[in-house]
Amino acid sequence: MEWTRGPVIGRGSYATVYLATTAAGDPFAVKSSKLSTSVSLQNEQQILSQLNSPNIISYKGYDISYNNNTPMYNLHMEYAPGGTISDTIKKHGGSLDESLIRSYTHQILLGLDHLHSNNLVHCDIKCRNILVGENGVKIGDLGCARLVENRGGAAGTAFSGTPVFMAPEVVRGEEQGFAADVWAVGCVVIEMATGCNPWPEVDDPISGLYRIGYSGDVLELPGWLSPEGKDFLAVCLRRDAGERFTVKELLRHPFVVKVEEFEKNSPTSVLNQDFWGSLEVPESSPATTQIADFSGESPLERMRQLVKDSPSCLPNWIDEEDWITIRSGLIEESLKIS
Known part of the structure; x- marks a missing residue:
């Protein structure tokens, strides 16, 4: 297929989106990276090509092109004109009303149900990875996704995602299964309701990770949410993974049953320059990559590795955009700074 590359509209941990x-x-x-470093992108291609859900960004193919004689691996995907839920939160002044939260949450659950039914765990559910299309929201960025059979179940195994959205058992290095995605859904609801990450009052990464994994503390629920919303969060955010609702059970929860279709407010023309200007990412902000091996480490050492700084950039617990995102493909394990 002949195609023309346009402006940058996003930048992930291991690829740039055009x-x-x-x-x-x-x-x-088009999500592109150098062919020599495209293991994670190829993993995402293999996963996306097997999925078919209106609530997961759709796969359109892949190819290899050349940029100054450098081979580039290109993953072709559905274009979502509305950006991400994070963009929508900003456009709405820092939080969403409950009717929109209910609608978005229902659609996220439908996408997760399709993933879980195919024995896949997303591992990095957050508002920045949920895309707003013309007819609803869609789960994107499956670079961390993995088959359930391939996840480690013991302490010290590799795990993936953004620390502030990780479930307690993931921070402890125990497992990363379907229940971890459910915890992240609860975190996303809090993010949509408040515009903040789920642990906004903690400003130290090490103590914050300890609090998630080991303290027994529970997340503070947005006070203005309806009783149904608070109950929904309560069943998503149980610290014991075995006690959390499954996605199928959540789809029967009153918070998301009979939700009204949200109003479309996304630009639908690729000529909307103001929209593209708000999404374009400067070429001067590349991601920094670090390699980490958590096998056999103590809990404290695992947390220190999680927040290990690069020479030029310390992670920031308050601003989720500066958090270290841990990516784990089927072959490589690496730490990426978002």
Whole structure:
């Protein structure tokens, strides 16, 4: 397929996302990285190509191109004109009303149900990874996703995601299964309701990770949410993974049953320059990569590795955008700074 690469519309831990157009002028998204470092992107391609859900960003193919004689691996995906839920939160002044939260949450659960039914765990559910399409929200960025059979179940195994959204058992290095995605859904609801990460009052990464994994503390629920909303969060955020609701059980919860379709407010034209200007990421902010091996480490050492700084950038617990995101493909394990 002939296509033309357009502006940068996002930058992940291991690839850059561009707006692209076909020869006929139809828009789609292209996620690209150097072929030599494309293991995670190829893993995402293999997973996306097996999925078919209106609530997961759709797969459109892949190819290899050349940039100054450097081979590039390109993953072709559905284009979501509304950006991410994080963008929507900012456009709404820092939080969303409950009717929109209910609708978004229902659609996220539908996408997760499809993933879990295919024995896949997303491992990095957060508002920045949920895309807003013309007809609803869709789960994106499956670079951390893994088959349930391939996850480690013992302490010290590799795990993936953004620390502030990790479930207690993931921080402790015990397991990362379906229940970890459910915990992250609860964190996303809090983020949509408050515009903040789930632990905004903690400003030290080490103590924050200890609090998530070992303290027994529970997350503070947004006070203005309805009783149904608070109960929904309570069953998502049980510290014991075995006591959390499954996604299928959550889909029957009153908080998301009979939700009204949200109003469309996303730009639908690729010529909307103000929208693209708000999404374009400067080329001067590349991600920094660090390699980590958690096998056999003590809990404290695992947490120190999690928040280990690069020479030029310390992680910031308050601003989720500066958090270290841990990516784990089927072959490589690496630490990426978002």
